[in-house]
Amino acid sequence: MRRADELSIGERAVIKDVDNSHPSAHRILEIGFTPGQEIELLNCSVFNDPLAFAIRGTIIAIRKKEAHCIHI
Amino acid sequence: MHSHIKSSDTNTPLITLVGPPNSGKTTLYNYLSGKKSKTVNYPGSTVNYSVSKILSKHEVNADILDSPGIISLVPTSPDEKVSVDTLYEHPKYGNPDIVIVTVDASQLSRHLYLVKQLIDSNFNLIVVVTMIDILKRNNKDIDIIKLSSVLGCCVVKFDGRNGDGIKELLEKTRDKIMGLAKEEKISPIAKFKIDKDKLLLSYKHIEEIENDVIIDKVLGKNGRIDIASLNENLVVLNNRRPFVKPDEKTLKLDKIFLHRYWGLAIFFIVMSFTFTAIFWIAQPLMDWINGGFENLSDFSSGLLGDNLFSDLISGGLIPGLGSVLVFLPQILILFLILEMLEDSGYLARGAMLVDKPLSLIGLNGRSFVPMLSGFACAIPAAMAARTIANKKERFLTIFILPLMSCSARIPVYALLVAFLTPKDKPYLGGIFFTLIYLFSIASSLVVAAIVNKFRDRIVKEKEDSSFIIELPAYRKPKLTVNLRNAYKNAKEYIKKAGPVILILSFALWALTTFPNYNPNIPDSDKLPAEEVNSLKNSERLSGSYAAMMGKFIEPVMKPMGMDWRIGVSLVATFAAREVFVSSLALIFKVTDDDETNHNSLLTAMEEAKSDDTGQKLFTTSTTIGLVIFFVFAMQCLSTIAISKKETGGWKIPILQIVVFTSLAYVLTVIVVNGLKAMGVS
Numbered sequence: 147m148r149r150a151d152e153l154s155i156g157e158r159a160v161i162k163d164v165d166n167s168h169p170s171a172h173r174i175l176e177i178g179f180t181p182g183q184e185i186e187l188l189n190c191s192v193f194n195d196p197l198a199f200a201i202r203g204t205i206i207a208i209r210k211k212e213a214h215c216i217h218i
Numbered sequence: 219m220h221s222h223i224k225s226s227d228t229n230t231p232l233i234t235l236v237g238p239p240n241s242g243k244t245t246l247y248n249y250l251s252g253k254k255s256k257t258v259n260y261p262g263s264t265v266n267y268s269v270s271k272i273l274s275k276h277e278v279n280a281d282i283l284d285s286p287g288i289i290s291l292v293p294t295s296p297d298e299k300v301s302v303d304t305l306y307e308h309p310k311y312g313n314p315d316i317v318i319v320t321v322d323a324s325q326l327s328r329h330l331y332l333v334k335q336l337i338d339s340n341f342n343l344i345v346v347v348t349m350i351d352i353l354k355r356n357n358k359d360i361d362i363i364k365l366s367s368v369l370g371c372c373v374v375k376f377d378g379r380n381g382d383g384i385k386e387l388l389e390k391t392r393d394k395i396m397g398l399a400k401e402e403k404i405s406p407i408a409k410f411k412i413d414k415d416k417l418l419l420s421y422k423h424i425e426e427i428e429n430d431v432i433i434d435k436v437l438g439k440n441g442r443i444d445i446a447s448l449n450e451n452l453v454v455l456n457n458r459r460p461f462v463k464p465d466e467k468t469l470k471l472d473k474i475f476l477h478r479y480w481g482l483a484i485f486f487i488v489m490s491f492t493f494t495a496i497f498w499i500a501q502p503l504m505d506w507i508n509g510g511f512e513n514l515s516d517f518s519s520g521l522l523g524d525n526l527f528s529d530l531i532s533g534g535l536i537p538g539l540g541s542v543l544v545f546l547p548q549i550l551i552l553f554l555i556l557e558m559l560e561d562s563g564y565l566a567r568g569a570m571l572v573d574k575p576l577s578l579i580g581l582n583g584r585s586f587v588p589m590l591s592g593f594a595c596a597i598p599a600a601m602a603a604r605t606i607a608n609k610k611e612r613f614l615t616i617f618i619l620p621l622m623s624c625s626a627r628i629p630v631y632a633l634l635v636a637f638l639t640p641k642d643k644p645y646l647g648g649i650f651f652t653l654i655y656l657f658s659i660a661s662s663l664v665v666a667a668i669v670n671k672f673r674d675r676i677v678k679e680k681e682d683s684s685f686i687i688e689l690p691a692y693r694k695p696k697l698t699v700n701l702r703n704a705y706k707n708a709k710e711y712i713k714k715a716g717p718v719i720l721i722l723s724f725a726l727w728a729l730t731t732f733p734n735y736n737p738n739i740p741d742s743d744k745l746p747a748e749e750v751n752s753l754k755n756s757e758r759l760s761g762s763y764a765a766m767m768g769k770f771i772e773p774v775m776k777p778m779g780m781d782w783r784i785g786v787s788l789v790a791t792f793a794a795r796e797v798f799v800s801s802l803a804l805i806f807k808v809t810d811d812d813e814t815n816h817n818s819l820l821t822a823m824e825e826a827k828s829d830d831t832g833q834k835l836f837t838t839s840t841t842i843g844l845v846i847f848f849v850f851a852m853q854c855l856s857t858i859a860i861s862k863k864e865t866g867g868w869k870i871p872i873l874q875i876v877v878f879t880s881l882a883y884v885l886t887v888i889v890v891n892g893l894k895a896m897g898v899s
């Protein structure tokens with residue numbers, strides 16, 4: 147299964163699940179990364195990390211490690 | 219009439235304002251709050267939120283409390299915790315009578331999450347929908363009446379740009395307050411716990427609400443309703459939500475601002491602009507203030523004559539006031555730039571850019587804003603560190619804050635740089651200044667990297683590091699609002715630091731004046747009055763308490779190539795750095811010189827000679843040594859106090875005092891003697 151950190155810039159995907167065991171999972175869900183939601187990887191920072199996603203009409207930056215717990 | 223209401227000391231109803239970050243909460247607060255808005259301490263911690271009476275013209279008799287933005291009622295960082303605690307169990311105010319929550323209409327599905335939690339917790343709620351203009355820009359609208367009926371609570375619109383909707387909000391607030399008198403107050407239901415299933419259910423509900431209340435004008439107009447609803451049905455079937463594109467303009471700008479190379483270049487340009495603005499704009503203003511107060515001091519001593527009272531005014535009070543006001547320009551400019559960067563949406567991007575490098579040395583992208591504020595003052599900076607959820611990262615950020623070149627050092631560096639700069643090459647001054655700034659940033663990163671190695675010994679808790687931040691849509695900063703906030707911050711700062719500096723200034727004056735106030739000068743009748751005066755001054759100082767203290771610590775000063783007079787000034791700086799310049803002026807002007815003009819201190823410094831060796835006291839090497847000392851030494855009582863408060867113990871402040879002060883001393887000794895060995899005078 148692919149994870150959100152494997153998206154390439156400009157690519158869209160639908161979230162299948164968020165890995166519960168990840169410590170930031172709850173916050174990631176709270177901020178709107180819920181299953182069924184479509185996201186797009188917009189930018190990555192100069193050092194390839196963090197990643198900026200378009201979600202629910204806004205842009206949220208999260209670390210690669212955190213994007214890894216988002217199944218797509 | 220509100221006898222049943224919480225407050226122990228007042229009958230005024232309390233309205234608490236909450237909302238997710240970037241939902242227009244602060245704008246609304248600024249509309250509602252009166253001029254006498256004050257920042258208050260949350261018991262057990264420091265300044266965090268503002269309380270104000272609602273502006274009297276609004277005709278609502280209530281206090282309004284503004285607290286940091288929250289995403290949900292389950293806090294992850296200390297600043298969020300304060301907001302949530304304020305809702306449930308504020309020790310002084312109890313829980314609020316009314317909660318106003320702001321919601322960005324274009325972010326409805328995300329922002330309603332907090333609203334739902336507040337409703338479920340039984341708060342007496344008014345929902346304020348903001349940023350409808352952005353929704354309309356995307357050809358959509360919102361049905362407020364429907365939203366109100368599905369949520370089962372009061373909903374009003376508010377336009378932050380012109381204040382439209384404030385009347386209705388006030389009306390509803392008045393109704394609610396009337397209602398308070400009639401019914402028993404309901405206490406909020408216990409706090410939220412982490413529960414994924416509940417969260418997903420909640421979001422599902424919110425998404426249904428969003429579909430109900432958001433009206434898509436384009437789909438309606440183009441007659442594609444059928445296809446649209448068909449698509450929507452499909453979407454529902456697939457359990458998949460349509461993709462909503464963020465603001466177009468923001469997407470375009472981000473292609474540049476977050477670009478691999480351009481983004482980095484722009485970041486450095488923005489940062490250099492910030493620091494050069496401090497130097498180029500604030501410096502002349504600071505010189506002007508300094509000069510003004512020196513003139514005032516000379517004028518008053520001329521006016522009042524030669525007596526103790528005159529000395530107290532022109533030697534204690536006026537220089538004291540001067541050293542309080544001298545960094546007002548820098549503080550104002552830095553706060554203004556910070557406000558504008560924040561308002562424009564760039565600050566979050568800056569934090570994202572530096573997250574990776576900072577995380578390598580145990581910091582976090584969220585350390586960026588505190589570190590930047592540290593260039594104004596370590597105190598607001600330490601408070602800004604509260605947005606960092608991870609304790610180790612937060613403590614490390616607070617730990618290195620004293621290394622940021624705060625405004626109190628500017629007058630010191632200005633003096634030392636002026637001394638180092640050759641008269642025929644004035645442009646070198648700016649370069650020296652920049653070098654000092656770069657050096658202090660580099661040192662802070664090195665220190666952070668080293669201390670990070672011992673992080674597990676300093677903070678035991680094992681927590682995961684995270685960086686989750688919303689990059690808000692770019693918008694033009696509102697200069698009037700920014701100015702108002704910068705002014706408010708600067709005023710707050712002056713109010714806090716001012717009295718301390720003033721008292722120190724008086725203490726220093728007393729220490730350099732007594733006990734030998736009226737020394738006996740032999741043959742004074744044969745000498746010209748001016749010379750008697752100068753002899754008296756120098757005798758008075760060398761017999762003063764300050765001199766006794768200075769001579770006591772002279773053995774420590776010697777290795778740095780400095781004598782007791784610089785020693786006294788340095789001792790004074792451990793209370794507050796900015797005292798250095800005025801104390802040098804006090805000590806050297808009275809010992810060596812009676813000249814009265816702007817450059818008198820520089821001249822006095824150039825002429826100052828060591829008592830033992832007769833060699834010049836201020837040389838290139840000792841002056842550079844002093845710069846190094848000021849870069850590292852932990853010389854600020856207020857910073858120590860805030861470190862203790864924000865870290866909840868003495869460990870971090872004591873570490874700061876020991877590490878930074880010994881680092882300052884050792885490095886200064888090495889640099890001064892190294893330079894001398896290399897042949898630099």
